[in-house]
Amino acid sequence: MPNRPYTYTDFTLSVCSKCLRKVEAKIIIENECVYMLKRCKHHGMEKVLISTDVPYYELCRQFIKPSEMPHRWNTPIKYGCPYDCGLCPDHEQHSCLSILEITDVCNLQCPICYADSSPKRTTWKDLETIKKMFDTIIKNEKEADVVQISGGEPTIHPQFFEILDEAKKRSIKHLMINTNGLRIANDEAFVKKLATYKPGFEIYLQFDSFEKETLLELRGQDLREVRQKAIDHLNKYNISTTLVAVLKKGLNDHEIGKIIKWGTEQKCVRGVTFQPIQHAGRTKNYDPSTERLTLSEVRQEIIHQSEFFSSDDIIPVPCHPDSLAMGYALKLGGKITPLTSVIDKNILLEGERNTIVFESDEALRNKVFKLFSLNHSPESGFKGLKDLLCCLPKVILPNGMGYENVFRVLIMKFQDNYDLDVRSVKKSCVHFVTTDDKMIPFDTYNLFYRDDKEAYLETLREEITN
Incomplete structure (x- = not known):
């Protein structure tokens, strides 16, 4: 009997990358890689690379633990995942990391930005709205593990320190600021005041490359001097810092080991987060068919390039192993x-x-x-x-x-319209808090719920209802 050229291993639900309608999907192993095969009746067949490391993909299936739930649900189950986000009772993980965006305004206009922020945008959330968003987090979590203040560029919000004060009033174990570092580099008095919020306080610092051309492509500016000045200030006041590198295949993935090593040499740096580009928001000069990075590829490069970490040292996180x-x-x-x-x-x-x-x-x-x-x-x-x-x-x-x-x-590999897997979405533990009392997973928020995207989502919901 004739055989298929692959081994069928599992079944899931995904979405069509073109219209975002829910579709059935096979998980297959072919040529020592894991792929998702999905078919949309409107746009045809798609084959998406999921993993370049079959043993590691199988290891992720073993990192299963009882789901930790939020203390309440925010939305009902009505249309099915991923169309009910909020969190609905069908979700399988509480908010390990809660993201609160305080502005859409930014002092950069990066060619790669999942939030599509820029100096041209004008939305600032007022303090009362932000208080209510903090309250949403605490109602869900009672004691939040990590809350990240984000944007836009949060450090330019006119009430920035009042917002930090509100966070410190609440039961939050660890507070993070997601920043491009411009104000930290150029305003030492600002950094000195940030240091007063220690302990339990951290800077999540954009740090993608040591190379000029790479920074121009990802950020639109040569930020090498800015990054160094920011780290100098953070080292001086020993403010805990995580370096955050957005990765694009063939552009800066060769710098993974160098970023790790440099980070270990900085007094203030507690670690590095590698985040492959999510095909969402503003993604200029990005071709997802050739420039997507899977989690397994990043892991393999860490092991190959780093002098510290072996294959046994980089393991799945049990709450969301995919x-x-x-x-x-x-x-x-x-x-x-x-x-x-x-x-x-x-x-x-x-x-x-x-x-x-x-x-x-x-x-x-x-x-x-x-x-x-x-x-x-x-x-x-x-x-x-x-x-x-x-x-x-x-x-x-x-x-x-x-x-x-x-x-x-x-x-942190956030799923997008290509590799979205409903099984994995249900385990998402990184959530945006919204102004209407919801907590929405990062993966689905940028696809369905950010800005005016929910208008199209309503069309998809109507199709389900009818």
């Missing part, structure tokens, strides 16, 4: 010691029910650990890696060590 991968290490006396690989997978899947205690520097270096049911932390205010990713076990470090000894690498 879209998140992580590696943790410790910075001790100028040495980087990977941590993730010494933690048994079952401990990770138990999450906060376990605590890992590293008793000494020597134990860290020798990767020796014991498990205890302890619930204390160093006086530095750092309460453990668990505070930064809700599904991690709590990690207790030796006395005198704190968050500044942590270094993490995280891959």
